[in-house]
Amino acid sequence: MKKRVLLSAALFAAFSAAAQNYDDWFLDKTLRLDYVIAGNDKNADIYLQSLASTPGWGGRRANLSEPYLEGNGQITVRDAETGQVIYVQTYSTLFQEWQTEEEATKVNKAFEATNLVPFPKKPVEITVTLTDNHRKESARLTHTVDPSDILIRPKGENPTPHRYIMKNGSSADCVDIALVAEGYTEADSAKFLLDAQRAVDAIFTHEPFQSLKDRFNVIAVQAVSEEKSPTMPRKGQWHDTAVGTHYDTFYSDRYLMSEEVHHLYDLLAGIPFDQVIVLVNADTYGGGGIFNQLTISTTDHPTFKNVLVHEFGHGYAGLADEYFYDDGFVPFYPLDTEPWEPNITTMVDFDSKWKDLVPAGTPVPTPPDPNIPSLREIYKNHDKKGMELLNACTQKVGVFEGGGYTSKGVFRPVQECRMKINEVENFCPVCTRAIIRATDFYTGR
Numbered sequence: 066m067k068k069r070v071l072l073s074a075a076l077f078a079a080f081s082a083a084a085q086n087y088d089d090w091f092l093d094k095t096l097r098l099d100y101v102i103a104g105n106d107k108n109a110d111i112y113l114q115s116l117a118s119t120p121g122w123g124g125r126r127a128n129l130s131e132p133y134l135e136g137n138g139q140i141t142v143r144d145a146e147t148g149q150v151i152y153v154q155t156y157s158t159l160f161q162e163w164q165t166e167e168e169a170t171k172v173n174k175a176f177e178a179t180n181l182v183p184f185p186k187k188p189v190e191i192t193v194t195l196t197d198n199h200r201k202e203s204a205r206l207t208h209t210v211d212p213s214d215i216l217i218r219p220k221g222e223n224p225t226p227h228r229y230i231m232k233n234g235s236s237a238d239c240v241d242i243a244l245v246a247e248g249y250t251e252a253d254s255a256k257f258l259l260d261a262q263r264a265v266d267a268i269f270t271h272e273p274f275q276s277l278k279d280r281f282n283v284i285a286v287q288a289v290s291e292e293k294s295p296t297m298p299r300k301g302q303w304h305d306t307a308v309g310t311h312y313d314t315f316y317s318d319r320y321l322m323s324e325e326v327h328h329l330y331d332l333l334a335g336i337p338f339d340q341v342i343v344l345v346n347a348d349t350y351g352g353g354g355i356f357n358q359l360t361i362s363t364t365d366h367p368t369f370k371n372v373l374v375h376e377f378g379h380g381y382a383g384l385a386d387e388y389f390y391d392d393g394f395v396p397f398y399p400l401d402t403e404p405w406e407p408n409i410t411t412m413v414d415f416d417s418k419w420k421d422l423v424p425a426g427t428p429v430p431t432p433p434d435p436n437i438p439s440l441r442e443i444y445k446n447h448d449k450k451g452m453e454l455l456n457a458c459t460q461k462v463g464v465f466e467g468g469g470y471t472s473k474g475v476f477r478p479v480q481e482c483r484m485k486i487n488e489v490e491n492f493c494p495v496c497t498r499a500i501i502r503a504t505d506f507y508t509g510r
């Protein structure tokens with residue numbers, strides 16, 4: 066426990082350097098770092114595979130040397146001469162999710178990862194770290210990059226065809242969301258643009274995204290697939306698609322992901338973005354969201370709009386799932402460690418979470434409201450009043466037991482939230498605050 070706190074303190078001390086002026090250190094250009102992360106349930110190693118440069122920089126230009134959240138992965142860029150931290154980005158990886166799977170106890174596997182950092186003017190030292198679910202460092206790679214290195218390959222001079230479907234400002238002032246077409250053939254290009262518009266409607270009809278809308282740009286990236294719809298291994302259907310997504314990730318039916326991360330970044334080269342959402346042309350439920358990496362959703366499933374905004378909660382704001390089934394191979398959130406995600410707590414450090422939003426006298430754990438019928442009853446009885454009660458409870462903050470895939474010892478802020486069930490309209494006040502904070506952070510406010 067103590068070790069964890071010390072490590073976190075060290076991590077954040079490194080990040081708390083003085084504010085950086087973008088132009089002092091960086092060109093209007095991106096340095097792309099392709100890595101391979103390999104290992105098993107206990108060990109992880111990070112290898113540098115290649116370096117590339119792409120035109121423009123779509124990321125943030127403020128708050129450069131501090132992270133929004135801790136994440137499970139951190140990339141830190143230091144001026145090689147002075148050691149000063151000049152850029153930090155945090156994220157999570159599919160590899161680390163896999164480490165909690167039983168398969169990881171039996172075999173070593175490798176996963177692709179890509180990080181984008183602003184292109185440095187002078188040589189830099191780059192450190193990539195991974196932290197485990199106890200928030201302890203589990204892997205580290207440090208290497209230098211000289212911006213004059215002849216092996217930094219220029220990419221993105223002829224980017225994938227793309228168009229803005231919502232533009233509210235420059236890339237520097239707004240969060241840029243790239244919507245990437247997956248499983249759309251040449252003949253499906255008009256459908257993709259319609260689906261991209263539906264995705265925008267889905268995200269920005271929900272608060273707080275609706276109120277923050279003018280701080281986002283959305284770009285539709287018209288990648289073309291040879292074949293329709295993604296690969297579905299459990300049915301023996303293997304398709305040649307632009308992003309290489311497939312169902313059955315980690316043998317879970319609805320876990321739709323892509324492991325072709327380097328190729329995805331090739332498709333995005335030269336397009337300014339902060340966030341990537343892959344829109345998958347399929348009607349079978351599936352998707353996923355990995356913080357600051359990737360959000361994926363299928364566009365023809367009836368719940369598309371509801372699922373997308375939930376997955377984007379993971380990908381954009383680092384929100385945890387507030388539901389719990391107790392079906393994990395190992396606990397995703399050990400009870401002796403406060404998770405870094407803003408909307409769940411183990412009570413190890415509740416002060417750092419939503420304690421300030423809990424009304425005085427609220428019991429812990431907060432008992433669920435017995436007057437709210439179950440979803441099944443609401444649908445069976447067409448119970449409008451019950452639905453109203455359900456939606457109202459999303460705003461009543463307490464400390465409810467169950468969350469983060471665990472029924473005991475992990476707590477969530479409200480009885481029902483968008484990060485728990487898709488049927489309610491709103492995010493809870495804690496998730497809402499996190500989305501606003503993320504947006505302020507990435508747009509430098």
Ligand SMILES: [Zn+2]
Nearest residue numbers: 482484493496
């Ligand atoms: Zn919530």
